[in-house]
Amino acid sequence: MSPEDTEVIELAQELIRRPSRAGIDDYEPVLAVLQDWLDARDLPCRRLYDDAGRPIALLVEVAGGRPGPWWALDACVDTAPYGDEDAWSFRPDCGDVVDGWLRGRGAADSKLAAAMFCRIAAELRAGADDLHGGLAVLLDADEHTGGFGGARAYLADADAVRPAGAMIGYPGPDEVVVGGRGLWRATIAVRAESGHSGSRRAALGAVSRAARLVRLLEEAELPGAEGGFPLPPKLTVTSCHGGEGFSVIPGLCELGVDIRTTPIFDARAAENLVRTAAAELDRRLPGPAPTAITQVACWPAYRLAEDEQPAAALLEAAAGEGLTVRPKTAGPSNIGNLLAAQGIPATAGFGVRYEGLHGVDERACLADLPTIHTVYMQALLRLLAP
Incomplete structure (x- = not known):
């Protein structure tokens, strides 16, 4: 040296x-x-x-x-x-x-x-x-x-x-x-009617609704690598927070989603995918309020x-x-x-x-x-x- x-x-x-x-x-x-x-x-x-x-x-x-x-x-x-x-x-x-x-x-x-x-x-x-x-x-x-x-x-x-x-x-x-790859990140607030878990009322809690949304997101079709960019986009649900105890039907569950974007599948496409999945959840399993999406970060590929x-x-x-x-x-x-x-x-x-x-x-x-x-x-x- x-x-x-x-x-x-x-x-x-x-x-x-x-x-x-x-x-x-x-x-x-x-x-x-x-x-x-x-x-x-x-x-x-x-x-x-x-x-x-x-x-x-x-x-x-x-x-x-x-x-x-x-x-x-x-x-x-x-x-x-x-x-x-x-x-x-x-x-x-x-x-x-x-x-x-x-x-x-x-x-x-x-x-x-x-x-x-x-x-x-x-x-x-x-x-x-x-x-x-x-x-x-x-x-x-x-x-x-x-x-x-x-x-x-x-x-x-x-x-x-x-x-x-x-x-x-x-x-x-x-x-x-x-x-x-770029990224688009958001938190998603999924709501439901809260109540007692032992109630006779058949109620789907926010965690269960959020689980359905996770499935919709992970089943969403993403494009492959194209347009001269060598990597495809990728979606990952990275966090799930909800619930207050065993005896309470949760009224709120928050998801975190990270989507790695490309020049073709950009931030707008990522947001549209998540909003489409949330709208489908609200159509299939209506809640007391629409599923809310809050963008956290956005960088271009x-x-x-x-x-x-x-x-x-x-x-x-x-x-x-x-x-x-x-x-x-x-x-x-x-x-x-x-x-x-x-x-x-x-x-x-x-x-x-x-x-x-x-x-x-x-x-x-x-x-x-x-x-x-x-x-x-x-x-x-x-x-x-x-």
């Missing part, structure tokens, strides 16, 4: 040793480590805040000396929870290196990438006068909540230059994610062409380092969907090898770091110094 690689690893270790589980830990300690590192190298950065005034991200900005578009690197510095800590063979916040692997929650997703992106910003700043446009590095502490507050704050910041595209530092050296930036630059740079990397359209959604809704093309999912992401014994392979670093640097130079 070069001294520069060692510096990246040491920063990543310090980040892992500051627990930053989304929705659990205070983000201040992990952001402070990053800010101290950046300040020590005179790298311009500033904090971004959520609506409650809490720090939610750090934004590093390196302006080039020549006109041109800006590009963004994004890596989250919050993490998934630890899960069952007794199942880990090492402490989730140990941040140590064993047999060439960096260990601990966030090693793979994505504190090593955050540290590497900080180094890249420092390297590009040294030759910034020759760059066209500029580089923004977003170190996001609100990714694993699904709220993507750091990215939202960045896009809403009137002082930040809107990027022409972004590269998101999720791990894995074999694929570059160039697209993803997206897919970049292989010759579209920044995907083309990243794939070309990977090939230049002898890597066989395939473009992939992901089933799960990511920040790329949020950016796509803003008209900003994004890649994701290119980084080091890893194990245990969101599970036990998370770790990242440090032998891959020099090559992954070189690929990102070469891709950025293609974009910033054409």
